[in-house]
Amino acid sequence: MPHDIEAQDTRTGRVRLVGAGPGPADLLTVRALRAVETAQALLYDALISPEVLALAPAACVKIQTGKRAGRASMAQTTINRLMLRLARRGLDVVRLKGGDPSVFGRVGEERAFLEAHGIETEVVPGVTAACAAAAQFGFPLTHRGEARRLLIATATVSSGALADEGWAAAADPQTTLALYMGRDQIAAAAERLTGQGRSPATPAIAVENAGHPGARAIASTLGGLAEAVAAAGPTGPVVLLIGEVAARAAVPSAARDRIPAALKSLRS
Ligand code: SAH
Numbered sequence: 001m002p003h004d005i006e007a008q009d010t011r012t013g014r015v016r017l018v019g020a021g022p023g024p025a026d027l028l029t030v031r032a033l034r035a036v037e038t039a040q041a042l043l044y045d046a047l048i049s050p051e052v053l054a055l056a057p058a059a060c061v062k063i064q065t066g067k068r069a070g071r072a073s074m075a076q077t078t079i080n081r082l083m084l085r086l087a088r089r090g091l092d093v094v095r096l097k098g099g100d101p102s103v104f105g106r107v108g109e110e111r112a113f114l115e116a117h118g119i120e121t122e123v124v125p126g127v128t129a130a131c132a133a134a135a136q137f138g139f140p141l142t143h144r145g146e147a148r149r150l151l152i153a154t155a156t157v158s159s160g161a162l163a164d165e166g167w168a169a170a171a172d173p174q175t176t177l178a179l180y181m182g183r184d185q186i187a188a189a190a191e192r193l194t195g196q197g198r199s200p201a202t203p204a205i206a207v208e209n210a211g212h213p214g215a216r217a218i219a220s221t222l223g224g225l226a227e228a229v230a231a232a233g234p235t236g237p238v239v240l241l242i243g244e245v246a247a248r249a250a251v252p253s254a255a256r257d258r259i260p261a262a263l264k265s266l267r268s
Contacts, residue, residue, distance in 0.1 A: 019126015022211025155182030
């Protein structure tokens, strides 16, 4: 955006909408890491790990916006106004979101609001939960001859879930379906999918806390997943991956939970 030195916005800060990845600090992009390390104000969601928050400067104002420890999450309008106020004070604001900010991260709404008020924004991408899950448990999301489409959708009923056309695409045997916010909707989603012709024997996997050292994979079939997940009783965030590729999943030999030396040296 061109900078007008006559305008009173010479003190106006900016807002970077940053994807923090699934949690561990070594799954931040270098650009995200630099944004966190230089933030003057940080607004963060409930899924942001303490390890990532600790990378912000001590003087940085840190504001939690998501649900945690019984507190309700902030209303979107409150978050928007807060970002605007902080940016208008001239601060370099970082809005930190789990995974990728453009995947169920409301980045479109927040960016539109800020830009409508003349605030410069930048989006920094992050590793989304489905990618973290696939990498950690050793299966691809697409695979030649087996999965030609990756469909990212939410299974929550409140936001409308997939429209009917969406379920038809999801029923293609060569679709890998990544369902977010679907832990409590598995049975309903499976019913819709099998109703559209997807085989109940399709491999399916639920990954809890993907990307974290303590991640858990619950492998089953489309028809058996709801029961398998209910029996496992996950308490963390869960992403569901449904498709032939899920049969390729393997439990990793070792957790990789340390910041690699190369990334450490970038920070020093
Ligand atoms: N922007 C995020 C998604 C936010 S919606 C991303 O790109 O990953 C929140 C949903 O994301 C959760 O209900 C869950 O389905 C999924 N999710 C987020 N982090 C996860 C994680 N570490 N492991 C498994 N699922 C996760």
